[in-house]
Amino acid sequence: MSVDQSDASQACKPQTAPLLARAAAAAVRSDVHLASAIQDFFLAEGDRLDDRTRAATAATLRAILHSIAHDLTGHAAEQLAGHAVEPCTAALPRHAAAGALVHRLYASGLLRDRGLMEELFAQARQDILSDALLVNRAPGATPSFLPALSAGSDEGLADAAIAYLHAENARRAGGRSDVPGPLRERLTWWAAAVLREKWSGGSSGRIAIDRAIAGAAQHSISAYRDDDRLEAIADRLAALLRPGAAELSERLVQSLEEGHLALFVALLAQVLAVDAREIRALLLDPAGEQLSLALRAAGLDRAAIARVGFLLTEADPRRDIEAFADTLDVVAMIAPEEALEGLALLTLPTDFRAAVRALDRAVAR
Numbered sequence: 346m347s348v349d350q351s352d353a354s355q356a357c358k359p360q361t362a363p364l365l366a367r368a369a370a371a372a373v374r375s376d377v378h379l380a381s382a383i384q385d386f387f388l389a390e391g392d393r394l395d396d397r398t399r400a401a402t403a404a405t406l407r408a409i410l411h412s413i414a415h416d417l418t419g420h421a422a423e424q425l426a427g428h429a430v431e432p433c434t435a436a437l438p439r440h441a442a443a444g445a446l447v448h449r450l451y452a453s454g455l456l457r458d459r460g461l462m463e464e465l466f467a468q469a470r471q472d473i474l475s476d477a478l479l480v481n482r483a484p485g486a487t488p489s490f491l492p493a494l495s496a497g498s499d500e501g502l503a504d505a506a507i508a509y510l511h512a513e514n515a516r517r518a519g520g521r522s523d524v525p526g527p528l529r530e531r532l533t534w535w536a537a538a539v540l541r542e543k544w545s546g547g548s549s550g551r552i553a554i555d556r557a558i559a560g561a562a563q564h565s566i567s568a569y570r571d572d573d574r575l576e577a578i579a580d581r582l583a584a585l586l587r588p589g590a591a592e593l594s595e596r597l598v599q600s601l602e603e604g605h606l607a608l609f610v611a612l613l614a615q616v617l618a619v620d621a622r623e624i625r626a627l628l629l630d631p632a633g634e635q636l637s638l639a640l641r642a643a644g645l646d647r648a649a650i651a652r653v654g655f656l657l658t659e660a661d662p663r664r665d666i667e668a669f670a671d672t673l674d675v676v677a678m679i680a681p682e683e684a685l686e687g688l689a690l691l692t693l694p695t696d697f698r699a700a701v702r703a704l705d706r707a708v709a710r
Contacts (some may be wrong), residue, residue, distance in 0.1 A: 410536065460479070528564070597653065609628065
């Protein structure tokens with residue numbers, strides 16, 4: 346009796362198909378891992394992301410996404426209450442729904458956004474540097490700059506100093522994870538798209554689900570306030586301080602000594618009329634030449650620039666104290682107006698700066 350081999354082959358297909366699919370997926374993953382390993386191998390040591398920055402960035406991103414996801418799932422579910430439509434994941438606890446949403450966004454590649462990651466890396470590095478500055482304080486030293494302002498007779502200044510301390514402590518404790526409004530809005534719509542993908546069942550109820558998710562996203566966006574961010578509070582405090590040329594050096598050094606980096610950035614940015622994000626980038630750059638130029642442009646003398654450089658070098662092992670010392674005398678001899686000319690790009694409007702840098706990156710390739 347002959348056996349029909351084609352029938353046997355057909356009978357095996359339901360069992361073998363998943364195995365073959367997994368094998369194909371494993372081959373793709375292997376190629377991706379190899380490409381990533383090759384890219385990592387050829388990175389210069391200075392370009393490689395350190396473990397602390399990586400961990401801090403990941404923690405902040407997860408916290409922001411979980412917050413958005415909780416907000417969206419809660420408000421969307423409320424809007425669907427009483428409808429005949431039930432999202433397929435409505436029975437999941439909100440933390441589980443948020444976790445699934447975050448995982449999908451990571452896998453999608455949408456989070457590989459230059460503006461978003463630049464902000465998150467900067468926040469992580471600023472927090473790490475701030476912690477190091479506090480650790481390096483003299484034994485027994487206690488913060489005095491902002492506590493003195495908060496207890497002063499100027500009520501507006503005192504309120505601003507208290508608000509700054511609260512916002513800074515909340516961020517350090519992980520109780521407040523945020524990004525500027527436009528980035529938060531982008532993340533919210535990405536999260537809304539994932540929620541729609543997970544909640545969409547058949548064609549029935551699609552419109553109700555879409556409207557509920559869109560309404561939840563719009564509610565979340567409108568409720569978010571940039572004014573509550575540490576950077577915005579630092580701007581208000583810096584504007585109230587209005588330090589003159591004689592006071593600016595002392596204020597900047599005090600801010601660094603006590604780990605108030607957002608205030609340092611806001612003070613210098615306002616004096617130079619430069620975007621605070623640009624000053625933050627100079628502060629976090631381990632090379633330090635541009636920050637020294639910015640300090641000189643603000644009118645700081647050699648002693649003040651040296652103090653700032655020493656504090657940062659002590660707190661950041663990537664900085665070269667000898668290289669800083671070699672350039673200090675040269676920087677101190679430059680006139681403030683000439684130093685500001687050396688930072689001309691930073692004074693351009695935001696979109697203009699972005700366009701110039703995009704062209705520079707294209708040439709570098």
